[in-house]
Amino acid sequence: MHVQVLWTTYGTHYDPQYFPNPESFDPNRFEEAVRPYVYLPFGGGPRLCARFELAKMQILVFMHMMVTKYDWSLVYLHEPITIDPLPAPLYGMPINIYERNTKSN
Ligand code: HEM
Incomplete structure (x- = not known):
């Protein structure tokens, strides 16, 4: 069986489990450390934005x-x-x- 996976940042960036009220503008939410590979505006891993x-x-x-x-x-x-x-x-x-x-x- 051939399986394709589409991953996008929306999966975690808009997940209330990681970011309560994800639609609200709340810069203070970043005062607490975010778990690795949850907030990825610059990508991550070996292809992280140079x-x-x-x-x-x-x-x-x-x-x-x-x-x-x-x-x-x-x-x-x-x-x-x-x-x-x-x-x-x-x-x-x-x-x-x-x-x-x-x-x-
Ligand atoms: C707000 C500004 C920027 C954002 C949001 C951003 C975001 C990203 C993202 C999401 C990737 C892809 C990571 C991946 O493939 O997993 C990337 C790759 C890359 N970015 Fe940026 N970037 C920004 C600015 C810049 C700037 C200013 C430069 C250079 C002066 C740059 C150079 C690169 C390069 C060379 C890669 C390819 C890295 C690789 O594939 O090894 N980026 N960036």
């Missing part, structure tokens, strides 16, 4: 600049998220963005 540390550092720097140097707001406050096949904001999440006047802050 530059996941660079990617995480870039995201960290980007987020830091966004909250310290700029004021910004969402154009669509309740923009739906589509899954096709990865989650993405339906309209590309446009924002209004302004550089902060750091001298007066």
Whole structure:
């Protein structure tokens, strides 16, 4: 018998056994260590993303600049998220963005 297995990150990322209320935005859930091979945005094992540390550092720097140097707001406050096949904001999440006047802050 020939068996094919399709594995996706959704299997564990949306499993309430590992992530209670998986649909809710709750960054604090990561304060507790996650079991190995449960949260895999960068893959895992020998094919683990070759530059996941660079990617995480870039995201960290980007987020830091966004909250310290700029004021910004969402154009669509309740923009739906589509899954096709990865989650993405339906309209590309446009924002209004302004550089902060750091001298007066
Ligand atoms: C948020 C950013 C990123 C995400 C979510 C991501 C995610 C992934 C995932 C899921 C894989 C596949 C792992 C597997 O096959 O099991 C992968 C592989 C890979 N990624 Fe990334 N990645 C990111 C950024 C980057 C960056 C910035 C680089 C390079 C500068 C990079 C280079 C690679 C390479 C070379 C592989 C293939 C590794 C291999 O097959 O041996 N990635 N990444």
